Amino acid sequence: MTAIVVVESPAKAKTINKFLGPGYEVVATYGHIRDLPSKSGSVDPDDGFRMEYEVTKDSAKHVAALAKAVRGAKSLLLATDPDREGEAISWHVLEALKGEKGLDGIPVKRVVFHEITKRAIQEAVENARDLDMDLVNAQQARRALDYLVGFNLSPLLWKKVRYGLSAGRVQSVALRLICEREEAIQGFKPQEYWSVTVEVAKEAEAAKGAGKRGGRKREEAPEGGGEGGVRPFLAHLAVAEGEKLDKFSIPDEAAASRFVAAIEGKPIFVVSREKKRVKRNPSPPFITSTLQQEASRKLGYSAKQTMALAQMLYEGQELPAADGGSEVAGLITYMRTDSVNLAQEAVEALRALVKERYGEEYLPDSPRRYKSSAKNAQEAHEAIRPTDVTNTPEKLRRHLKPDLFRLYELIWKRTVACQMASAQIDQVAAVLAVGEPSAEAPYRLRATGSSMVFPGFMEVYSEGRDEVSAQDRGEEDAAMLPPLTEGESLRQLGIDPRQHFTEPPPRYTEASLVKTLEHYGIGRPSTYAPTMSTLQERGYVRLDKRKFYPEDVGLVVNRFLVGHFEKYVDYHFTAHLEDDLDAVSRGEKAWQPLLKSFWTPFVRQIQEKDETTSKAELTTEATGEKCPECQGDLFIKLGRFGRFKACGNYPECRFTENLPRSGEVAAEPAEVVVSDQLCDKCGKPMLVKKGRFGPYLACSGYPECRNNQPLVKPVDTGVPCPECGKGTFLEKKSRRGKLFYSCSAYPGCKKALWNKPVVRPCPLCRAPFLTLKVTKSRGEELVCATEGCKHREGVGGT
Numbered sequence: 001m002t003a004i005v006v007v008e009s010p011a012k013a014k015t016i017n018k019f020l021g022p023g024y025e026v027v028a029t030y031g032h033i034r035d036l037p038s039k040s041g042s043v044d045p046d047d048g049f050r051m052e053y054e055v056t057k058d059s060a061k062h063v064a065a066l067a068k069a070v071r072g073a074k075s076l077l078l079a080t081d082p083d084r085e086g087e088a089i090s091w092h093v094l095e096a097l098k099g100e101k102g103l104d105g106i107p108v109k110r111v112v113f114h115e116i117t118k119r120a121i122q123e124a125v126e127n128a129r130d131l132d133m134d135l136v137n138a139q140q141a142r143r144a145l146d147y148l149v150g151f152n153l154s155p156l157l158w159k160k161v162r163y164g165l166s167a168g169r170v171q172s173v174a175l176r177l178i179c180e181r182e183e184a185i186q187g188f189k190p191q192e193y194w195s196v197t198v199e200v201a202k203e204a205e206a207a208k209g210a211g212k213r214g215g216r217k218r219e220e221a222p223e224g225g226g227e228g229g230v231r232p233f234l235a236h237l238a239v240a241e242g243e244k245l246d247k248f249s250i251p252d253e254a255a256a257s258r259f260v261a262a263i264e265g266k267p268i269f270v271v272s273r274e275k276k277r278v279k280r281n282p283s284p285p286f287i288t289s290t291l292q293q294e295a296s297r298k299l300g301y302s303a304k305q306t307m308a309l310a311q312m313l314y315e316g317q318e319l320p321a322a323d324g325g326s327e328v329a330g331l332i333t334y335m336r337t338d339s340v341n342l343a344q345e346a347v348e349a350l351r352a353l354v355k356e357r358y359g360e361e362y363l364p365d366s367p368r369r370y371k372s373s374a375k376n377a378q379e380a381h382e383a384i385r386p387t388d389v390t391n392t393p394e395k396l397r398r399h400l401k402p403d404l405f406r407l408y409e410l411i412w413k414r415t416v417a418c419q420m421a422s423a424q425i426d427q428v429a430a431v432l433a434v435g436e437p438s439a440e441a442p443y444r445l446r447a448t449g450s451s452m453v454f455p456g457f458m459e460v461y462s463e464g465r466d467e468v469s470a471q472d473r474g475e476e477d478a479a480m481l482p483p484l485t486e487g488e489s490l491r492q493l494g495i496d497p498r499q500h501f502t503e504p505p506p507r508y509t510e511a512s513l514v515k516t517l518e519h520y521g522i523g524r525p526s527t528y529a530p531t532m533s534t535l536q537e538r539g540y541v542r543l544d545k546r547k548f549y550p551e552d553v554g555l556v557v558n559r560f561l562v563g564h565f566e567k568y569v570d571y572h573f574t575a576h577l578e579d580d581l582d583a584v585s586r587g588e589k590a591w592q593p594l595l596k597s598f599w600t601p602f603v604r605q606i607q608e609k610d611e612t613t614s615k616a617e618l619t620t621e622a623t624g625e626k627c628p629e630c631q632g633d634l635f636i637k638l639g640r641f642g643r644f645k646a647c648g649n650y651p652e653c654r655f656t657e658n659l660p661r662s663g664e665v666a667a668e669p670a671e672v673v674v675s676d677q678l679c680d681k682c683g684k685p686m687l688v689k690k691g692r693f694g695p696y697l698a699c700s701g702y703p704e705c706r707n708n709q710p711l712v713k714p715v716d717t718g719v720p721c722p723e724c725g726k727g728t729f730l731e732k733k734s735r736r737g738k739l740f741y742s743c744s745a746y747p748g749c750k751k752a753l754w755n756k757p758v759v760r761p762c763p764l765c766r767a768p769f770l771t772l773k774v775t776k777s778r779g780e781e782l783v784c785a786t787e788g789c790k791h792r793e794g795v796g797g798t
Contacts, residue, residue, distance in 0.1 A: 001074035005111075006066065006093055008080055012116065015316035015328045016079065019118040020125070027069050029080075033059040034092040036147050043144045043151075045603075049595045051144060055096055063096050070097060075107045077128060082112045082381065083336055084585060085526055087132055088139035094131070114337075115387045116316055116330030138585035144595055145169060145577070152606050153565070160615050161556055162638070166538055169577070170523045171531050172561050172569045175540050177516060178508055179550045179558040188504035194250040195500060196259055198445055199493040200268055200432065201232035202482055232493055233481055235432050235445035237263070242442045256497040262434075262443055268490040269437035271444070273430045279422040282457040284340040284370040285383035285415050288525030289518045291335070294414070296511035297464030299406050300546070303510050303529035309407045310335035310384070319391075319399055330387055331396075332411055336525040339381040340370040342418075346382075349389050350419040358459060364421045385415040417461035424454040428481050437487055449481035464511075507547040521575035542661075551661065552642040560618050564609045568602065629655045629702065653703060674700070681707045717741060719759055719769050723751035731756070753785060764791040 005026045007013050013026040020026065034053040036042040044050045055063050070076055076097075078090035090110055097103050109128035113120040149169050157165040238245055240259050250256050286294070288307075295306040313332045321327040342350075347367045355363050370383075386408070393409040400408060428449045433441035452458075508516070514528045523531060535541045540554030550558070561569045568574075577598070583589040619638040623645065627634050632649035636659065645657040673688040675697055684701040688711060697709040714730035721727045727745030734740055742752040755771035762770055762784040770782040772795075784791040 001072065003075045003077055004066075004069050004073045005077045005079050006090070008086075008089060009311075009315060011312070011315040015116050015330060016121055018328055019116075019121045025069060025073075026079075027066055028062070029066070029089065029093060030059065030062050032056070032089060032092065033063055033096055036143060038151070040151070043147050045148075045596070045599050049144055049592050049599075051140065053092070053095070066093065067097055070103065070106060073106055075109065076103070077109055077111050077125065078131070079111045079113070079124070081336070082114055082334055083526065084135045084139040084142075085336075087135035088143075091131055091133075091136045114382050115333040116314065117387050118329075120387075134587040135585050137591045138581050141584055141591040141594060142581055145598065148595075148599060148602070149568070152603065156606060156610055157557060157560070159610070160613055160618050161560060162553065162619075165553070165557060166534075167557070167561065168531075168534070169568075169574060170517075170527055171534050171538075172558075173520075173522055173571060173574045174513065174517060174531050175535055175550070175554055175558050176562060176569050176571075177513065178535075178541055178548045179555055181505060181508055182550050182555070185504040185507065190501040190503070191248065192252060193248045193500050193502070194253065194256040195498050196237035196250065196256055196263075197496045197498065198235050198237070198263070198268075199232050199496070200235050200445070200447070200490045201493055203489060203491055233447055233449065235268075235430075235447035237443070238431075238446035239442070239444035253497070253499065256499075259443070260495050260497050263492075264495055265492065266435040268445065268492060269433045270484045270486055270488045270490065271431050271433045271437060271439045271441070273428065273484050273486060275426060275428045277453065278425050278427055280425060280456075280458070281422050282368070282417045282420060282461070283414065283463045285342060285385055285418045286411060287338050287340060287372070287383055288336050289338070289514050289528060291384055291411070292514050292528060293511035294410060294464055295407060296509060296514075296546070298410060301403075301407070302532075302543075303514060304533050305403075306407065307335065307529045309404055312404060313408055313411075317400060317404070319396070331391060331408060333382050333385050333387060335384055337381045337384060338372060338525050340372050340383045341381070342370075342383055342385060342415075346385055346389070347419060350416060353389050354416065354420055358420070361454075362421050362456065362459065364419070368419055370418070383415075384411055386412050389416065413461040417457040420457035420460065421454075423452070423456035423458045426451050426453050430481060430484050432490065437489075447481060451480045507549065509546050509548070510543070513548065520571045521578055522571065524578065549661065552638060552659075556619060556638050560613075564613060565605065627653060627655050629653055654706075677709075679705060679707050680709075681705055714744075716744070717757055719757040721745065721749060721751050722768060724749035729753065729757050755783065755785070757785070758782060762786065762789060762791050765789040 002023055002025045005013075005016065005020065005024055006029060007016060007026060008029050008031055010028040010030070013028040017024070017026040034055050036051060037054045042052050044052075078093060080086035080089040080093075087110075094103075094108060108131075110131050111124040111128045113124040146169060150166060153167040154165065157167060237250075237259060240249070240262070243249070250259065283290075291310065292303040292306050295301040296303070301309070310332065314330050314335050316328040316330045318326050318328050351363060351367060389412070391412075393405070393412055396408060397405055428451075430447045431439070432445040432447060433439065434443040434445065435441060506512075510532060513532065517523050517528060517531075535554070536543060538554075539551055540557060541548050541550050543549075558569075580589060580594050584591045584594060621636040623634045623636055625634040625645075626632070627647040627649065630647060630649055630653040632647045632653055634645050634655075635648055636643055637646050641658075642661060643659045645659060647653040647655040675686045675688050677686045677697060678684065679686055679699040679701065682699060682701050682705040684699055684705065686697040686707075686709065687700050688695055689698045690696075695711045697711055699705040699707040714732050717729045717731060719729045721729060721743040724743060724745050727743040727749055729741040730744050732740055732742055738754075739756075740752055740754050741757055743749040753771060755773045757769045758772050759768075760770045760782065761768055765784060765786050765788075767784055767786045767789065769785070770791075770793075771785045772780065773783045773792075774780050778794075780795045782793050782795060
């Protein structure tokens with residue numbers, strides 16, 4: 001008799017099977033096997049939120065295979081992922097097998113491991129436990145909430161905005177973040193400000209550069225300039241007319257010019273110099289959110305791609321074995337985690353590697369311990385780390401695909417760095433007085449510099465940064481300053497007054513959006529990537545050059561949700577709901593009362609908004625502008641392709657104007673272009689206009705004459721149409737740019753061909769023409785278009 005071990009994926013099953021050996025059979029569920037069907041009544045609030053699960057169509061065969069494997073087994077070990085979702089999958093497996101009546105008398109246990117290594121698997125089997133129903137109920141409550149929100153709010157969006165839209169607990173809040181950032185960007189008013197920078201050198205270096213520099217603008221110093229490799233340095237005006245300057249103290253060119261005139265050409269004296277040594281500590285090891293952020297910043301990976309690659313590293317990759325063969329092993333620990341803890345044995349292995357590879361000085365006196373910043377982090381879990389730190393990147397490079405290798409290298413470096421010594425940096429700040437050697441001089445400059453004394457963990461890894469607006473950036477690590485002594489005289493080499501403008505906040509990237517969701521406590525490690533994917537799949541946002549832009553439909557949906565369901569897309573409400581679900585997982589709250597407290601006011605609000613809102617109020621906005629063709633009122637409407645301007649006198653007036661998408665610059669109004677063609681219906685000149693599918697000709701007699709024609713006349717093939725006997729085939733282009741051939745008598749005759757007709761009778765059926773077809777395998781050939789006729793011949797009759 002064997003013990004049956006159940007996991008989610010076949011790749012995971014294959015790896016674990018090798019570790020357990022005879023006496024065990026590992027079987028995969030291929031993901032979730034039961035779910036709530038997308039129909040009314042799957043969750044019944046009137047019956048204690050009873051949930052009607054169904055085995056999904058694709059999973060029926062897997063459930064049957066599980067039931068067959070379990071019959072007569074010694075025991076059943078549920079070894080799904082070590083989180084709420086994994087616990088729920090194990091429970092669903094158990095419930096599905098009960099329905100198959102395949103568990104009679106068979107003991108069932110839950111085994112949990114955070115890495116797929118032989119040691120971890122064997123320890124998990126030895127320490128098997130019962131199912132944790134608190135974790136299961138927390139996941140059930142989350143699924144029920146998602147169903148109740150989606151199944152009740154989405155149909156309201158269909159009625160009030162457009163069919164096929166959706167709303168969700170977490171995705172709607174993420175959409176709100178992106179839309180509000182876009183509104184801040186569009187409403188941003190730049191503020192002008194100036195800075196004054198002086199290029200300064202010690203007297204010896206300045207003398208060398210004399211005659212090479214002139215005028216007000218500073219010039220670039222030659223590479224390595226200055227005696228002993230010391231080059232001139234920059235100092236910023238910090239005090240003017242006795243007042244300390246902040247970023248906006250110099251508002252315009254006039255003020256900048258006044259300050260330049262006051263300091264230009266005057267001697268400069270060092271009045272103070274401060275040097276301090278600072279320590280920079282390493283970042284904690286990766287959790288799900290920080291891995292997604294860094295993989296986005298450093299590798300350009302999407303959150304979805306990062307998680308797919310991490311799953312492959314977790315489930316196992318084939319590596320060379322010591323005996324010359326090969327073995328499959330998981331390379332990293334479980335990738336959905338919010339804990340920064342490291343196992344004691346992992347810390348010891350890391351410290352041993354740091355000492356051996358980098359030296360004693362790179363090892364801190366005691367192991368570093370990190371505390372999770374995420375609320376309700378599951379501290380029993382581990383951070384994402386290599387399962388074996390001796391599997392160095394250089395050792396694995398030729399055994400992993402490039403994308404997998406780059407992610408593994410990132411994880412390895414971050415993990416090793418987290419147990420290394422701090423970096424030590426000398427920071428120097430000097431105050432330079434203009435005109436007199438006094439610390440109270442009315443004009444004073446500030447110069448800063450830094451130099452690395454000891455790289456510590458930075459020898460291995462430095463954390464990436466998110467984009468911020470120019471005015472919010474701190475001082476960057478400056479170049480080294482030359483040795484300076486108080487009272488020393490310096491010389492000006494040039495002054496650079498420079499204009500700046502404040503910038504709007506940057507658009508969200510995947511990295512910064514995940515960081516913000518985590519900051520608010522919205523969502524969990526398993527939800528970040530699916531949330532961003534759903535927003536893009538629904539057409540609510542687009543990712544352009546790694547930045548999120550809301551689409552028109554996303555802006556309309558967000559306006560509806562914020563205007564009518566603000567409580568449910570409120571950042572703090574959503575985060576509080578996450579806290580309640582965490583309390584359920586700890587057994588501190590019951591899940592049905594939690595659902596009831598959410599559902600009762602929510603369904604009441606759904607019913608109220610269904611009665612009191614109209615589609616027109618959500619999808620139509622007044623512009624206050626007049627129609628250029630009939631002087632009617634113009635409105636902004638939401639169409640299939642986004643927002644556009646339309647005349648309120650439709651259908652009498654059909655004027656429309658496309659609007660740019662968010663992040664795009666509106667095109668300048670086009671001048672009216674009169675073509676050299678006359679309307680074939682009324683004789684008036686035809687105008688060249690631009691429509692959704694490109695330029696076209698429209699009669700200048702509109703709206704009395706509504707004649708429209710293509711700008712480029714179709715090419716007449718001269719081949720008569722056999723359908724009507726009146727027209728000939730014209731060469732045209734479809735909306736997607738593909739060539740086709742249709743009868744000139746359209747719309748009276750709708751005969752059309754995809755292949756070009758050629759005047760050559762078919763020798764088989766006597767049709768008046770053949771068509772020219774091009775295929776990859778046979779090249780050009782003539783084919784009969786008559787249904788049922790199979791004649792084909794090479795071009796030229798070969």
